[in-house]
Amino acid sequence: xxxSPTKSTVAAWLDERLGWSAIKEFAQHKRIPLHRHxxxxxxxxxxLFCFLVQIGTGILLLLYYRPTAEAAFESVEFIMTDVRxxxxxxxxxxxxxxxxxxxxxVHMFSVFFLRAYRKPRELTWVSGxxxxxxxxxFGFSGYLLPWNQLAYFATKVGTDILGQIPLIGHWxxxxxxxxxxxxxxxxxxFFGVHVAVLPMIATFFLVVHLAMVQKQGMxxxxxxxxxxxxxxxxxxxxxxxDLVGWTLALGILVLLASIxxxxxxxxxxxxxxxxxxxxxxxxxxxxxxxLKYIPSHVLFMPGELLGIIGFSLGGVALxxxxxxxxxxxxxxRNGLMTAIGCxxxxxxxxxxxxxxxx
Amino acid sequence: xxxxxxxxxxxxxxxxxxxxxxVLWCLAIFTWTVALxxxxxxxxxxxxxxxxxxxxxxxxxxQPAVGLPNDVHFTKGFACQDCHGGDPTGGMAESDPSLAHDxxxxxxxxxxxxxxxxxxxxxHSDVERMKQYDPKMRVDQLQEYRSSQHGKKLAQGDAxxxxxISCHGVHGILPVADTRSPVYKTNVAATCAHCHADTGYMGPxxxxxxxxxxxxxxxxGSKLLDKGDLGAPTCNNCHGNHGATPPxxxxxxATCGECHANNRExxxxxxxxxxxxxxxxxxxxxCHNHHDIAxxxxxxxxxxxxxxxxxxxxxxxxGYRAAALMSAKLDSLKxxxxxxxxxxxHASRGxxxxxxxxxxLHSADDALIKARTAVHYxxxxxxxxxxxxxMVAAGNVVMLGREALADLRxxxxxxxxxxxxxxxxxxxxxxxxxxxxxx
Numbered sequence: 001x002x003x004s005p006t007k008s009t010v011a012a013w014l015d016e017r018l019g020w021s022a023i024k025e026f027a028q029h030k031r032i033p034l035h036r037h038x039x040x041x042x043x044x045x046x047x048l049f050c051f052l053v054q055i056g057t058g059i060l061l062l063l064y065y066r067p068t069a070e071a072a073f074e075s076v077e078f079i080m081t082d083v084r085x086x087x088x089x090x091x092x093x094x095x096x097x098x099x100x101x102x103x104x105x106v107h108m109f110s111v112f113f114l115r116a117y118r119k120p121r122e123l124t125w126v127s128g129x130x131x132x133x134x135x136x137x138f139g140f141s142g143y144l145l146p147w148n149q150l151a152y153f154a155t156k157v158g159t160d161i162l163g164q165i166p167l168i169g170h171w172x173x174x175x176x177x178x179x180x181x182x183x184x185x186x187x188x189x190f191f192g193v194h195v196a197v198l199p200m201i202a203t204f205f206l207v208v209h210l211a212m213v214q215k216q217g218m219x220x221x222x223x224x225x226x227x228x229x230x231x232x233x234x235x236x237x238x239x240x241x242d243l244v245g246w247t248l249a250l251g252i253l254v255l256l257a258s259i260x261x262x263x264x265x266x267x268x269x270x271x272x273x274x275x276x277x278x279x280x281x282x283x284x285x286x287x288x289x290x291l292k293y294i295p296s297h298v299l300f301m302p303g304e305l306l307g308i309i310g311f312s313l314g315g316v317a318l319x320x321x322x323x324x325x326x327x328x329x330x331x332x333r334n335g336l337m338t339a340i341g342c343x344x345x346x347x348x349x350x351x352x353x354x355x356x357x358x
Numbered sequence: 359x360x361x362x363x364x365x366x367x368x369x370x371x372x373x374x375x376x377x378x379x380x381v382l383w384c385l386a387i388f389t390w391t392v393a394l395x396x397x398x399x400x401x402x403x404x405x406x407x408x409x410x411x412x413x414x415x416x417x418x419x420x421q422p423a424v425g426l427p428n429d430v431h432f433t434k435g436f437a438c439q440d441c442h443g444g445d446p447t448g449g450m451a452e453s454d455p456s457l458a459h460d461x462x463x464x465x466x467x468x469x470x471x472x473x474x475x476x477x478x479x480x481x482h483s484d485v486e487r488m489k490q491y492d493p494k495m496r497v498d499q500l501q502e503y504r505s506s507q508h509g510k511k512l513a514q515g516d517a518x519x520x521x522x523i524s525c526h527g528v529h530g531i532l533p534v535a536d537t538r539s540p541v542y543k544t545n546v547a548a549t550c551a552h553c554h555a556d557t558g559y560m561g562p563x564x565x566x567x568x569x570x571x572x573x574x575x576x577x578x579g580s581k582l583l584d585k586g587d588l589g590a591p592t593c594n595n596c597h598g599n600h601g602a603t604p605p606x607x608x609x610x611x612a613t614c615g616e617c618h619a620n621n622r623e624x625x626x627x628x629x630x631x632x633x634x635x636x637x638x639x640x641x642x643x644x645c646h647n648h649h650d651i652a653x654x655x656x657x658x659x660x661x662x663x664x665x666x667x668x669x670x671x672x673x674x675x676x677g678y679r680a681a682a683l684m685s686a687k688l689d690s691l692k693x694x695x696x697x698x699x700x701x702x703x704h705a706s707r708g709x710x711x712x713x714x715x716x717x718x719l720h721s722a723d724d725a726l727i728k729a730r731t732a733v734h735y736x737x738x739x740x741x742x743x744x745x746x747x748x749m750v751a752a753g754n755v756v757m758l759g760r761e762a763l764a765d766l767r768x769x770x771x772x773x774x775x776x777x778x779x780x781x782x783x784x785x786x787x788x789x790x791x792x793x794x795x796x797x
Contacts, residue, residue, distance in 0.1 A: 080711040087711065088769075236794060244787045251780040258773040261709030 026214075030234035033220045040110035041218055041238075042245050047107050049246040050100030051206070053253065054138075057093035058195065065145070067191035069184030072147035073267040080264055091257035099253065101139055101283045104132050112321065112341050115328040116219035122322035124216060127209040129319045134202045139281055141194040147187060152268035154280045155190075156182045161291070164304040181270070222331055285355035286348040287311055406450035406458055407438040425530025434491055441477070442466055472512060474521040475503050502601035509601075518559070525549055525599075541599075544582060546592040547573055569593075572649035591617065610648075611641040618642075624734035656692070659733055660685025680738050687745045691729055694752040695722055701759025708766040715758035722751035 015021045032041065064083055066075040079086035108128065111117060117125035144155045159182065163173040178185025220226040232238060280288050287307070294303035317324065327334040411423035426432045431440075439446045443464030448457035459465045469477040479500035481487050488497050499522075503509040508519040525541050532539035540549040551570035553559055560567050573579045573593070581590035596613050597604060605613040611631075615622025625631060625641065634641055640648070645658065645666050657664035661673075661682045671677035698719060702712045725748030732744035 077711065077713060081714065087709075091709075232795075237791065240787055240791045240794070244784050244791070247780055247784040247787060251777055251784070254773065254776055254780065258769055259709070261711075263709075264711060264713075 027235040031231035032238045034230040043107035045242040047103040050096045053096040060089045076146045091261040094262035095256045114221045117322040118328040124212040125322050127205045141190040144190045147268045148265035153274045153278050286351035289351040289355040405446040422529040430533045471517040478522045499600040506602045550593045569649045576651045577653040614642045620731045621734045628736040691748045698755035705762030710762045710766050719755045725751045
């Protein structure tokens, strides 16, 4: 060990207690495969970066935000107008939330197409899929918090869907809203979910996800051309590249937040009629648009219920992908899975677009 | 259904001698149907007047029965005999209308036009009776009507003038709040125009017939009939309804002031009040016209093109100077407000939250409206007070606009410094990677 005697003493003291040298040893020996798809390895890191930005900006927003129907809108307005750099923090929080979901989706699809979920990384995939759902939960719960007109009615429509579930639908709706209608009670529990429940669960799965990525290392795509490829050290080569990506992402966030600050809109008025062309955030649009196209009744079943069942099965199928794709487990290519992935991307893109143009 | 049953009952009645059982059977069905309908339908369902009148071939005789089900009186439980008297239970079975039209049972038949106001007033002037149905409804319609031009002419024996049924209709009278009613607010002008725009009908009276045409193009007509703004006035708001009469020259401000209270108040304090009266000029109408009242423009004030002031005031007169001064002050307030609007809009487009500025802008815009109203003082000192308040309000918004624009500039400067720094950091990291990998 080089450096000053004091530094060495402190490092030795810490190493004795934390086992730091073992981690350092692990990092020094960890290697990243180099091939034409290596670029996709950076997307998980980008998603993580946005998540960290969310935690940082979220804590700053918590200093001023007040989670009641009477004060929520005004407190966000105060953050936007009176708190120094409050507008920037809130805008970065909103933009970063959207970028995080964007990167999470791209990361998920890249892992899907590279078959990086195959044995022995099934649980890494499962924890990642759960993190994606939790991110959607963050998006849904956070959208209501500014208590503006759009958020109010989008939440009303979103939670209405819960009520369609047979037997427990009304109970779920009441639990989600804290009553029959979207009200201050809904705002308070959405706030609790957004800043306590979801972060706690997400942190757990994130730790599991990252630990497994470290343990299993990076997956290489199926095929002989990817075997015995060159590698580069994780630390510092890959870590520095990740840092370049994070720095550029920060630049993009600052640019977006400065040029297109996130609008606040008008305060929610439960007695007002729903604004025209109301739709949820872009990451829910494909589901929203699908529900709009399903007829009110299909055979004996209400259309919305059919849609909910369809999306629930889709979610379960997503979690079970590593167990459904047996050919990947045998290191064989699977054209059917690639075709399914392409159809899903096409469906999501087209229906999201339709929600914006119709 | 009832009509068919009634027909069958009448026919059966003619064959009574040979088909007693059929008659009884039909009567039983008729009674049963009427009894069933009685629960759902208002009084009069089993009324022989309706049963008989709806079978009439003469439209004039059939119409009362056809329109009646929607009639406000009928739906509240009144039936034919309550207005016309007679016996609603008689005559049907016997095929003898005279049994129903029995003057011994109070049958009065259809009233003549001259009788109609009193005919309706039997109930509508009765406070106790009207309270049972609509406690808020006025009961002075007859009194008002007698004071109207229509009422006066009717009293002189002119049967052509409007009576109650000319506007409200008859046998199918709808509540005033019903959008189908001829006296619903958006229908009033067309109802009045039915007679007043008819040159042939109005010829003997020697009054203009272009009121509806003029009103239709006015700011009031456009608001009410095109935009559906029920706050905009129609004929009866200025002329009265039951007591319809044109306002006199010196009472025009009072009429317009019903809605434009401040304008009336200021005008009455102005030197124009006496001047207009002595010149025999209509108060508000002298500048704004009456049926064709245009949306007032600021160009009406001042000494420029389109100004009304210069029609009476010549250059060099105090009135001329006052007009020029007021116009200049109003322009100055408008320019300041325009600047404030532009500033906030610019800052808002740049993403700066200007909610507070926009809120204050409403007060400043209100101040402009007040200043425009204060023109009716025709007094530069009082007008100054109003414009000064507007200038202060607009000045505050301009200040907020400046702050918002300064904030926007600061954000842009911050971005211009931050972004290169971030890019420089990325570049340094990249150089570091190259150095490491170059070893």
